[in-house]
Amino acid sequence: MSTQKLRKERIDRGIKVRSDGLYALMSLRELSYLTLPRFVLIAGMLSLPFLMPDMYWQRVISIVCIYAILALSFDFLAHYVGLVSLGGAFFIGTGGYVAGILNSYYGIPPVLTVPLAAIIGGAICTLMLLPCLPLKGVYFAIVTLMYPLFMARIIEAFDLFGGTDGLAGIDSFSSAFAEQYLVICTVLIFLFGLRRFVTTDMGLIFTAVMDNDQAVKASGINITKYKALAVFIASSAGCMAGACLTHIYMWSGISQFALDFSILPIAATVIGGAGTLAGPVLGCFILVPVSELLRDFGTLRIVFYASVLVGFILFRSDGIMVFMQRKYEQFERWTKI
Amino acid sequence: MNQDMAEPILQMDKTSKSFGGVQALRDVSFDVFPGDVLGIIGPNGSGKTTIVNCITGFVKPTSGRVYFKGEDITGRQPHKVADLGVTRTFQIMRPYYSLPAYKNLVIPLFSPRAKRTGGWRGGGRLGNRQTIAIDILEEIGFERDSYIPFKKTSTLPTGYLKRLELARCLALKPEIIICDEVFSGLSMSEIASMVPLIQRLQDEGITIVMIEHRLRELFQVANRVMVLNFGQKLTEGTPTEVMADEKVKEAYFGSEEVEEVMIYA
Structure with missing residues (x-):
């Protein structure tokens, strides 16, 4: 056994340092270093509908994107506002039902129902979550977990909106192409929009609420207002995803309140990297297709799926995104101590 | 008096x-x-x-x-x-540890009162909040030249955190x-x-x-x-x-x- 001790040293790559701040404008190389990851993501996502071999996988793309929007909204709420929300299913279900009702009762076309569902659904979710906003951490998580169960049972018990059969015969999007590009663009807009938003002055308020809400109160800022705003942003994203789901399946029903929609985004956030916003999207692009590929194994699927998750939590708990970012920005070498 | x-x-x-x-x-x-x-x-x-x-x-x-x-x-x-x-400081300091010192002041400067009054020195007009924040910090003893306003709050010593508490009050034009x-x-x-x-x-x-x-x-x-x-x-x-x-x-x-x-x- 060698007694020599080695330590891994991480040093920023020269190009990373050179592309910090204004210096990035100096040369094309620095500029492309900065834009390459973003370009790969955008180009990759936009070309996905062409790369997929058949209808089945094209449909998977849409589902991935719907989960990705949910994961984004979870990551934003949990790591930028400090509200750990298990209400993904609540958002999806509310958005899905709003879109379904608008379409089948009032005949509004999908072009309008999706944005309307985002706004109306977001408002409904925010209003219903308003009493829970003073709660923090695990208490908020538990309450938000109750909401989808509660909504599903109410619809079932009072036989509202078609009861257990749900609302069938809802219009689909005009083409598979329109459907995929709508969800892909929504993911991209929310991803880059939120990334920009959290660094603005108003975005800082959210981080401050997460860090220390007493100090925000002492600064003369109404924290309930900002928490409600954050919940509105996150829930309208979720409701928009739900509306897309309704139109994709041409049906909305109580299975849209299924807890999958609450749990999978969290798993994706863990795998992708918490607090990176891009990470959860990446996580969805891994988890959902993996779960599709494992369909042949029947019920064993869950075992594989769970092993992947446990593996990630044990060995790469900071997430793929953080890992990749480190590799992109720094190099490592062994040094003697 | x-x-x-x-x-x-x-x-x-x-x-x-x-x-x-x-x-x-x-x-x-x-x-x-x-x-x-x-x-x-x-x-x-x-x-x-x-x-x-x-x-x-x-x-x-x-x-x-x-x-x-x-x-x-x-x-x-x-x-x-x-x-x-009517502003206060906290006995146990409550800065926003994950933010740099100057961004701590962006939060009070974003409040309705600061918008109305323009912050500590402002005559009712508020400019770029981050610049104002650094000015306030410098005035109460954060050395701008040694980049202390830009350091992460969790790395600052107690003396600066106490001043930061005061700065948060001042940003509201108390x-x-x-x-x-x-x-x-x-x-x-x-x-x-x-x-x-x-x-x-x-x-x-x-x-x-x-x-x-x-x-x-x-x-x-x-x-x-x-x-x-x-x-x-x-x-x-x-x-x-x-x-x-x-x-x-x-x-x-x-x-x-x-x-x-x-x-x-």
């Missing part, structure tokens, strides 16, 4: 607060006049911080009233009290700052540099209420001192009057030969 001339800016009227069976405050009344530096002293657990919490709305008094400029602010929400210009033990946990030299800062704020017309254990430094800045013991007001007066008061000596030390001890405190 001149108590006959002015209306009190802050008034506490027979305020009591009990937490379950513990009576933290018992019928405490006092007035603060514009331009005052009022020191509140008392042994540990005598209810000093509860007074701050009652004024700023962090707890609701069980009975009694609090007035700001004649307006009843009892039990108002903390952000509404702060919006009036009428009153209630300092909850700004000297505690600081080294002698840090305190020595803090005293002129307090005096400067007083010169700018900000009314200051200081809760303090460091009597020597407090008496340099305070023009009136109130003593609390077991949630009750013991006495009130100028620093020299309070120092000479037998009841105060007893509350603090329970003995007679305290004079030297108080001088070296």
